[in-house]
Amino acid sequence: SQTIHQWPATLVQPVGSPLSLECTVEGTSNPNLYWYRQAAGRGLQLLFYSVGIGQISSEVPQNLSASRPQDRQFILSSKKLLLSDSGFYLCAWEQGTYEQYFGPGTRLTVT
C-alpha cells in the first residue's frame, strides 16, 4: 500500500532563516506531487506541483522553491523566511485518478 511522509511535523523558525521541508512517498512510482499551504481556518493554496523528476511548476510567485531530486521525494525550500510564510504545509500525491492523498502536514511558525 502507498504511504506518504512529511517532516518535520512542527517547526518554529526566525525570520530570515532558511527552510527545508521534505515529503516522501512509498509504494508507488512516478506520482504527481503537490505542495500546498493552508492558512488557519482557510482552504488550500497550491504552491508547486511536479509530474516527474526535475519537473516543477510554480503556481504562486513567492520566496519559496521546490525540487524533486528523486521520483518519490519532493522538497520545499526557502533561503530566507518571511513572517507571511507561516502556515500549515501539506504534501500530496496523485496518479492519474484526480484523487489526491495527503501527508500529515508540517506546521510552520515564523517568528
Add this chain to the structure above:
Amino acid sequence: SQQGEEDPQALSIQEGENATMNCSYKTSINNLQWYRQNSGRGLVHLILIRSNEREKHSGRLRVTLDTSKKSSSLLITASRAADTASYFCATDAYTGGFKTIFGAGTRLFVKA
C-alpha cells in the same frame, strides 16, 4: 478567485441530524471531489463525482452535481460526533498539467 466555494462556512448540528454542504464553482470541470480534514491533519479523500454523473453515494455520504448550475452538494446522513471536521470541495483545471483547486471549506461541528 477561487474555483470552488463552499457554503455555509460553518455548520453546527446535533448528532443524528443530516448535514448538507454546498459548493459552487465558476468554470467547466471534468470532475468534482469532496475531502475531509480533521483539525491539524492532512485531507482525506471522500468521493469523486464525474461531470456526467448527477448523484453518487458512499456509505452515509451522498453527493449531487448540477453542472448547469455549477454546483454540488454533500449530504451526511445520521451525523455522528466523529463527523466533526472541515469539508472541502475540489475541482480539476487543466493548465498544461492537471491540478485540483480547493475551496475554503465548511467547518462542521456535530454535537453529541
